[in-house]
Amino acid sequence: MVKQLAASARLPLSDPRRSSLDVSWSFSLRRTPGSDELATRMTLAALTTVGGAQAACERIAEATGLACRxxxxxxxxxxxxxxxxxxxxxxxxxxxxxxxxxPAAPPGGTPEVPTPSYETTRLCQELSECATDGMKLDGIQVHHALDGAVLVRFRAGLPIAPVSPVSPIVSEPPSADDAGPPPVAPDTSRSPGARG
Incomplete structure (x- = not known):
């Protein structure tokens, strides 16, 4: 998927093979309680802004929150x-x-790197359960580095909600009934420049 995204981004804007919607965004968060909930809300807002179908946006945001947790x-x-x-x-x-x-070592000494374990398997199952109504999460990966760094990634379909075409506003001239009385011309007969 990353290869496809990169390939699409290298095409000139005029190339018809280029995606009509090709966007990415990234944000970083401090390791604080509740930051996973903030990431969920930010992801939902971003996906909704680009016009994703609401149910799919909510599921992807929920899965993002699980990955953050x-x-x-x-x-x-x-x-x-x-x-x-x-x-x-x-x-x-x-x-x-x-x-x-x-950090050189996490609190308590050597990092405990969960290899394919119960917790990793449970995360993959929970991510899979986020997909409903025909939406599918795939490419789920969980990596642990020896220094304790963690990577969780996945892909999902995001149908874009149809946008209803905006009808142009056509102003019609008012009818004789709606016109009201004609405007009155200002009386300039007594202005300083008037003669008589």
Whole structure:
């Protein structure tokens, strides 16, 4: 998916093969309680703004919040980053603390890196359950680095809500009944420049 997004972005704007909707945004958050809920709201607002169908936007935002919660629980960096990319009707989400300041050792000593374990499997199941009504989450990946950094990413379909065409406002001249009395011309007969 990342390869497709990059390939589409390299095409000239006039090329018909270029996506009509190709956008991505990224934001970083401090590792604080409730930052996963903030990430959920920000993702929902962004997807809704580009015109995604409301139910799909809510599911993707919910899945993003789950990924953020996982990074908060198992990562150790002071910040983490959420990246959302949209190419036509496909959405790719990545949540990671790679590249941020990893402490020399997390509180309590050596980081406990959960290898394919119950928690990782449970996250994948919860992410899969976010998909309903024909929407499918796929490409779910969870990576743990030896330094404790965590990456969670997934893809989902995001149908764009149909936009109703805006009808132009046509002003019709008022009818004789609606016109009212004609405007009165100002009386300039007594102005300083008037003669007589």
């Amino acid at each position: 996982y990074v908060l629980d198992y990562g150790f960096a002071r910040r983490y980053r959420v990246t959302v990319g949209l190419d036509e009707s496909r959405c790719a989400v990545s949540v990671t603390d790679y590249g941020y300041d990893q």
